Amino acid sequence: MPDATGLELIAHELREANEGSILQTEFRHRRAVLEVAPEHVPAVLQQLHDKGYTFLASLHGVDYYPEEPRLGVLYELMDMHEVDRISVKARVSTQAPRIPTATGLFPGANFPEREVYDMFGVVFDGHPDMRRILMPEDFEGFPQRRDFPVGGEPVLFTYNEETGYGKYQ
Amino acid sequence: MEIKRETVDPSDFRVRQLNARDMLRGDLVGEELDKFVEQSVMTTTLEKAVSWSQGNSIYPMTFGLACCAIEMMSIVGMRVDIARFGWEAFRASPRQADLLILSGRVSVKMAPVIRRIYDQMLEPKWAISMGACCSSMGVFNNYALVPSDKFMPIDVHVPGCPPRPEALMHGILRLRDKIQGHPPDGWRERYDAVGTEEVLTPEQQRRSAQDPAINVFPGGDTAGA
Amino acid sequence: MSALDTSTYRQREESITYQAESAGMGETHELLTLNIGPHHPATHGVLRLLTTMEGEVIRDVKPIIGYVHTGIEKTAEQKAYWKVIPVIERMDYLSYYFNAMAFCGAVEDLLEVEVPERAQYLRVIHLELDRIMSHMVWLGTSALDLGAISMFWYCFRERETILDLFEMSSGQRMHTRYFQVGGVIEDIPRGFVAKVKQFCNEMPTRADQYADMLEKNQIVLERLRGTCAMSAEELLKFGVTGPLLRAAGNPWDLRKAAPYSSYDKFDFKIPVGTVGDNYDRYRVRHAEIYESVKIIEQAIDGLPEGPYITPDRKVALPPRHELATSMEALIHHFKLVTEGFRVPPGEAYHAIEGPRGELGCFVRADGSGKPARVHMRDPSFTHLQALAPMVKDAYLADMIATLAMLDPILGGIDR
Numbered sequence: 001m002p003d004a005t006g007l008e009l010i011a012h013e014l015r016e017a018n019e020g021s022i023l024q025t026e027f028r029h030r031r032a033v034l035e036v037a038p039e040h041v042p043a044v045l046q047q048l049h050d051k052g053y054t055f056l057a058s059l060h061g062v063d064y065y066p067e068e069p070r071l072g073v074l075y076e077l078m079d080m081h082e083v084d085r086i087s088v089k090a091r092v093s094t095q096a097p098r099i100p101t102a103t104g105l106f107p108g109a110n111f112p113e114r115e116v117y118d119m120f121g122v123v124f125d126g127h128p129d130m131r132r133i134l135m136p137e138d139f140e141g142f143p144q145r146r147d148f149p150v151g152g153e154p155v156l157f158t159y160n161e162e163t164g165y166g167k168y169q
Numbered sequence: 170m171e172i173k174r175e176t177v178d179p180s181d182f183r184v185r186q187l188n189a190r191d192m193l194r195g196d197l198v199g200e201e202l203d204k205f206v207e208q209s210v211m212t213t214t215l216e217k218a219v220s221w222s223q224g225n226s227i228y229p230m231t232f233g234l235a236c237c238a239i240e241m242m243s244i245v246g247m248r249v250d251i252a253r254f255g256w257e258a259f260r261a262s263p264r265q266a267d268l269l270i271l272s273g274r275v276s277v278k279m280a281p282v283i284r285r286i287y288d289q290m291l292e293p294k295w296a297i298s299m300g301a302c303c304s305s306m307g308v309f310n311n312y313a314l315v316p317s318d319k320f321m322p323i324d325v326h327v328p329g330c331p332p333r334p335e336a337l338m339h340g341i342l343r344l345r346d347k348i349q350g351h352p353p354d355g356w357r358e359r360y361d362a363v364g365t366e367e368v369l370t371p372e373q374q375r376r377s378a379q380d381p382a383i384n385v386f387p388g389g390d391t392a393g394a
Numbered sequence: 395m396s397a398l399d400t401s402t403y404r405q406r407e408e409s410i411t412y413q414a415e416s417a418g419m420g421e422t423h424e425l426l427t428l429n430i431g432p433h434h435p436a437t438h439g440v441l442r443l444l445t446t447m448e449g450e451v452i453r454d455v456k457p458i459i460g461y462v463h464t465g466i467e468k469t470a471e472q473k474a475y476w477k478v479i480p481v482i483e484r485m486d487y488l489s490y491y492f493n494a495m496a497f498c499g500a501v502e503d504l505l506e507v508e509v510p511e512r513a514q515y516l517r518v519i520h521l522e523l524d525r526i527m528s529h530m531v532w533l534g535t536s537a538l539d540l541g542a543i544s545m546f547w548y549c550f551r552e553r554e555t556i557l558d559l560f561e562m563s564s565g566q567r568m569h570t571r572y573f574q575v576g577g578v579i580e581d582i583p584r585g586f587v588a589k590v591k592q593f594c595n596e597m598p599t600r601a602d603q604y605a606d607m608l609e610k611n612q613i614v615l616e617r618l619r620g621t622c623a624m625s626a627e628e629l630l631k632f633g634v635t636g637p638l639l640r641a642a643g644n645p646w647d648l649r650k651a652a653p654y655s656s657y658d659k660f661d662f663k664i665p666v667g668t669v670g671d672n673y674d675r676y677r678v679r680h681a682e683i684y685e686s687v688k689i690i691e692q693a694i695d696g697l698p699e700g701p702y703i704t705p706d707r708k709v710a711l712p713p714r715h716e717l718a719t720s721m722e723a724l725i726h727h728f729k730l731v732t733e734g735f736r737v738p739p740g741e742a743y744h745a746i747e748g749p750r751g752e753l754g755c756f757v758r759a760d761g762s763g764k765p766a767r768v769h770m771r772d773p774s775f776t777h778l779q780a781l782a783p784m785v786k787d788a789y790l791a792d793m794i795a796t797l798a799m800l801d802p803i804l805g806g807i808d809r
Binding site: 028029031061083108115143148151 | 771
Binding site: 231232233234235236238239240242243245246247248261273274276277278279282286302308309310311312313314330331333 | 431432433434435439440460461462463464465466468469480481484487488531535546547550551553554567568569804805808
């Protein structure tokens, strides 16, 4: 991982290249995170790719409920020559959950972006096949958001047999 | 002293014994003879023979879904050898199989597929629900899974996560007993605890009939495909 | 030319053109869509492939997944940290120790706890045993797909031996819940070291026997050699790591590049292929078995004394004998069992080298006793994207062989 000063240098360069792209940087537990405005994500990823972070290890979503903006998408990049990792975070709200896709630069982002759409509802503009991947095609709702109930079968005990099946999480 | 007379069911073993003695003496005639022949030849011998041979040559279907599938593959292995019982011919096509071993978690997307495959199997067919995830919800009680009782009739549930191959073998042998016509006693019979069942009040019965947590289709109710 | 020279065979096949010829009535050739449905006899799980074929040649394949989606990540958010471990183990159901290791590594990063050295060595031993076991199942089922059915029984014989070792150390054959945050749950019993050494003596001979059975067989060679090769650059664009990338020539292995859990103390090599076709993938995985045996031998010989879990009582349960004498131990035990430890807010991504590639776990903690987000980066999920370009313009039988060599585990793909 680039250390804290390395991270600041990278952030400085990226800020100079694109106005208003880097919102903040974070360096904790030996992990470097760049928080990026959603519309600048492809440009930032391209510049990090040119710097050497050519491998997309993971693309996943996080729900930061109740903080706004609520839905975050994280890109874990890795530089295989220096064995360096850096993360890029983009946060969108549920009212406007759109981020430009990274599949042009990393074809391996295809399935992960579909999964983020399926589980969180973030739409990736420009994705060749924006459909649900894990849930059935006609499923309604985005399961991994924090306000989606866990669901499941209610457990029936003697005490709730008469009154109904009780509340389950 | 009063003598009580009661009619006994003709398939009672004492009646059968008397009829057998009479037949050997040549004393059994007419309708009783016909009935005796029917009972001893059809019910006793042929059906039993058929179900004995059925139970010894089941063709299970390869239906590995998740982790339990690996343990199911190891009953095909040599330590717990399913070929000892004649069940080693795993068939991939549902038309050729008669046992569906549901091994693994059944997700919402997979349940209609399983139901369709079960419908495509030909009668007589049985189903074993292997593992905790398909019998109940297992480790994961959430939106994505369906307990297998909800969409198909299951004969034997094997608990475990994943069940040891020996545990699955035990479930399979129980199913074989069931097929061969001598289903094992429930635990209440074995432990002399008959009479400890919980009796629902009429209100509870009505409510559980209205809105059951688990729908169980009666056996044999299959919309053919 | 020797029987192993497959190029003339391929040339003969390729000389048949698939140009649409007019059949006199204005007919043209059509592409056939074949659904290799979620239930199919190749025991790689419930994967659905929509293949578009022209005759026997595949033009496009679309994998459809989600048939064993279990909502593991959502369930993990409802459970305390140590209760997440059994849930997360069931993701990639052949490499359960790796799943637990990735998660424990992420939580240990967040908590900044030190894992004692004995625990690290024990973890390495179990991880490498799991790697061998996963490769055994892969070899058995792949040979089954290719038609070499008896390999299945030989490989599962080894698997039973390894599962006996797991049962010895933790009581369970699969999904053992052996790795905990801070170390392992229990020290190994007496006799474990001897049994592991015995296994390490036998395993290389057994692996040689498997090689003898398969590698001189002309059918296996013709099916695997030269089929569905893909270069390392292409694979890297898709995010593919693990034996697939190593077969294509790139010696990338997280155990050597970014060592975790004392892997830098062991001396082992990384098998690397040259062409990147199915035969190289098979050879790389087969050679990894020998390297794993070497690691286990070194770990078991050099097993240090010490605690098997971190001495930090706020994270790990105190030993039971302390509960009778120390009040603090009792309170710690109570807090840990009822509520579990709390992790300060933060995010961590911990990646390890699983049998299929880079297995990563992302944990977001929000200060409570339950994780706010757990995401497992599964290698098979990303490898499946590379399937379509790999099998384009290959035969259907080649696709079955490629799928076998890809080693997808649907539990990991669907989570």
